[in-house]
Amino acid sequence: MNRLSDEYISACRVDHGKILRGENMSRIETFVDAAFAFAFTMLVISIDQIPTNPEELLELSRDIPAFLISAIIIGSIWVTHANWSRHFGLQDSATLYLSLALVMLVLVFVYPIKLMAQATVLYSSGDALGTDIFVLGGWDDNQVAILFIYFGFGLIGLSAILVALYLNALRYRSELQLRHLEVFFCKKACLTWIVVATVAALSCITAFVFYDNKTYVVAAGNLYLTLFLLLPLSQRYAWKRWADRNNKEIP
Template sequence: MRGTQASRLETFVDAAFAFAVTLLVVSFDAMPASVSELHEALRRAPAFLAGFAILAMFWATHHRFSRRTGLSDARVTTLGLLLIAVALLYVYPLRLIMGVGLHFLTFGWAPSPIPIGFAAGEFRSLYVIYGLGFAAMCITMLLLNRHGLARAEALGLDPVERCLLKQEAGAMVWLLIPTVASIVLALLPMPPRTLFQGLPGIVYCTLAVLMPWYGVRSARELARVRAEMDAA
């Protein structure tokens, strides 16, 4: 752990993500004035938790990078500021896509935050905007971890530490694959008012298989590298 003290950039990143989370709260517009309004607000809780989990994933990835490397050079600062800007711009598409997606997954139980015009292609355009934001977050974290690997010699990283940075970068690549596929599908012409319009969202379900598989593969690779270090 080289980054034992939080830098001003890390503090800024933490504050930006904290502010982004406040934009995802269950009842953002006003406090519920009755029990029925409270029930209505709580129906938005699954969308809030899903959006919170995604923001927390990127925040935790940045936190691990900062603790492991302690880098604070110009490239890290630039990418950190880019991460802040994207996170604050991405939070509204994130809130909308989670609300709309869970509205359909729960067969209308979870309220949709906006009316969607299927014939006008609004639903597909929302997937494009969301996908671009998600991809930008992934690419930023990918570049940060790649930069850490490029500075491995200067930092004196051992094989285990290099493996961890490589795996963090690899995770971002696997997250990008369905994201790019979703954007491409959303840009293709689809029959109106059919299930085909949900394909840009359904493709994200592949992450439920891809990421656990990558996690198992990474754990085996890390165990092998540690065994080689112990043997040496």
């Protein structure tokens, strides 16, 4: 890859200290966006017919929390890739294959993500919310544990791909003329998805070791709730290290 010219860099817009080198959508980004749009359509609440009375509408609405959780998970992955594309605009072979792998994994794990969200909602609400999919399908605690393991491996794979994309950007830091703050943002993004992958791995281990214990199976799913604490803490830690190294205040 050739080094970006100073004229090109100066012509790019800057967003919160990050140069937007890839504002013009590439074929890779267009393909990824289309695939994620398709993934979202696969998440839409499936119905055989339009509800004809309030009871049917309320029954259908029980699946809304699971849909929202699934959409947030897939949406966060898409936002990460979209921001990465805008900031770096890479179109090398590594970007091509990593983006293709990301799309394939997302499409493969759409339904496991939805099932995982439905299981979480059912357990958390005491069966007050969610559909009867697990009852009708004859799922037991062992099979739910398998679902958590399946989902965990998928999330680990997705996290690894996103980390690899940012590491690829760091590989071209000279050619892209990355600023010190942009290098920090790359490392911070890697830390974020490493934390996600670590929690997913712990969930997999818990579900695998205690697959026949309902309490621990539920705990394997609830481990993901720790991300609401761990992610802000990891971001705070990253900012503190950056501030200490650059003698600046934490934003």
